[in-house]
Amino acid sequence: FSLRGQIQPEGSLKETLAGLAKTHISVRPSPDIEDQLILLHADPAVLLIPNFWSREACEQLIAVVRGSGAMRQSHVSAAEALALRTSGSVVMKPEMARRFGAARLVRKLFRDLAALGVGGPQSGYGEYPQIIRYERGQHFAEHQDAFNWEQVQQEQDGYQRQATFLLYLNDVEKGGATRFPELGIDVQPRCGQGLLFFPAFKDGRQDARTAHSAEAAVDEKWIAQVWKGKLVPSPSR
Ligand SMILES: O=C(O)CCC(=O)C(=O)O
Ligand SMILES: [Fe+2]
Structure with missing residues (x-):
């Protein structure tokens, strides 16, 4: 995907956010952020924020994590981990962030997510950043990203993921795109660029159209x- 030459139809962003509030989740960006949003896909909504973070902030976060020596093999679930996701990752729990000297950057991330209108763990439920x-x-x-219905009920106690936010921390020339095969979208990582999409409907069912790699x-x-x-409503609770 290239931003150059991209023209958004007038009014489409507001319509998309209004529709999103009915079907998935309510997202209320601050006026500053709203001006920067690029609609990559309307239904399901996929939003791009080209300059969500400065290069300096991205580089600081990478440096802190690199220096911490805490990168571990990601665990999607124990059995699937090796085949499905082969990256390294760190879950930024508060004590971990403090220990690395990343607490300020994590707080900034939550503040900026609040301005984007999806909040952080402070507003309702969320998960620690990875x-x-x-x-x-x-x-x-x-x-x-969303759990299937059985998992929501049986393993997650009714918790379902409603929004995924990705912040690309470096420019990637070759490989590494985030690909949505159902939507025909490839996002090539650019330093500071944010990507927002919505893996589940309001009632907690997966929105399978948001499958991605x-x-x-x-x-x-x-x-x-x-x-x-x-937490989504459940007949069994
Ligand atoms: O790295 C990416 O581009 C996608 C990451 C992703 O899908 C995830 O963390 O759930
Ligand atoms: Fe994902």
Whole structure:
């Protein structure tokens, strides 16, 4: 995907956000952020924020995590981990962020997510941010971020992921695109660029159209990832 030459139809963003509030989740960006939003796809909504973070802030976050020596093999679920996602990652729990000297950057991330209108863990339910690094050849195979209904009920106590936010922390020339096969979208990582999409409907069912993958890295790729969720109504609770 290239931003150059991209023209958005007038009014389409407001319509998309209004529709999103009915079907998925209400997103209320600050006027400053709203001006920067680029609609990559209307239904389901996929939004791009080209300059969400400065290069300096991205580089600081990478440096802090690199220096911490805490990068671990990601765990999607114990059995699937090796085949599905082969990157390294760090979950930024508060004590971990403090220990690395990343607390300020994590607070900034939550503040900026609040301005984007999806909030952070402070507003309702969320998960700790993950910092993920893909080295050459590493990938994340096609998957849904939302849990299937059985998992929501039986393993997650009604918790479902409603929004996925990805912040690309470096420029990636070759490989490493985030690909949405159902939507025909490839997002090539650009330093500071945010990507927002919505893996579940309001009632907690997966929106399977948002299936996506991280294509195998050629150049090293770093992202920060945040999931926001909620407890969905359940007949059994
Ligand atoms: O790295 C990417 O481009 C996608 C990451 C992703 O899908 C995830 O963390 O759930
Ligand atoms: Fe994902």
